Amino acid sequence: MRVLWEREIDTSEIVVSPRPVWKCRTCAMYGKRPSCPPYAPDWKEAREWVGHFKRAVLVKFSIDMEDFENEKRKAILYLLKREAELFREGKLYAMALFPGSCNLCDDCPFERGEACRFPTKVRPSIDAIGIELGKLVKIDFSESVLYGMILVE
Template sequence: MQVLWEREIPVDTIKVSPRPVWKCRACPMYGKRPSCPPHAPDWKEAREWVGSFKRAILVKFEIDMNDFENEKRKVLLWLLDKERELFREGNFYAMALFPGNCNLCPDCPFERGEPCRMPEKVRPSVDAVGIELSSLVEIDFSESVLYGLIMVE
């Protein structure tokens, strides 16, 4: 996993709608992870939440698709570390949003109806809360990348 870039973006450029949430319904992970709908805040609540911030950081990660789960896990941990760093700098409401479902645990107990092992680390996915990533960046599906978002202040 490699960070390709970090870009500060104004929050008014973030489009929140029901479209990504509906797309989530077609995902095989829908409802199976705590970061996914219907467990994530709904898009209307998320739109209000996003609007309470002034800025965010969009991060583009290059990953090795042959080791997707491990690479994605590194991305999630990087986002959580960055969130913690921003918090320590005085951005007390900084919060990361994951690219897709949470995979912090290689064997997710939540999928089996058991409690999440790391509820303090789970964050909703960008799509799960209705954020249209395509409103922020041109997506090129030939790239082996993931995008994360951190709401800052």
């Protein structure tokens, strides 16, 4: 995993709608991970929540698709680290949003109906709360990339 860029955006650019959430319903992880629907906040609540922020940081990661799960885990850990840094800088409500479903654990106990091992680290996925990533970046499916976001202030 390599960070290609971090770009600060005004949250007025963020579009939150039901479209990504409905797309989540076609994913194999739907209803299996705490970062995914129906466990993530619904898109209407998320739209209101995002509206209380002024800035966000969009992060583009280059990943090795041959090692997808580990690469995604590294991206998630990077986002959590950046969130903590921003918090220490006085951004009390900084909140990371994951690229897709949580995969902090190799073997997710939540999928088996057990308690999450890292409930204080799980964040909703960008899609799960209805953020239309395609309104913020040009999606090029020939690239091996993931996007994450941190709502800042």
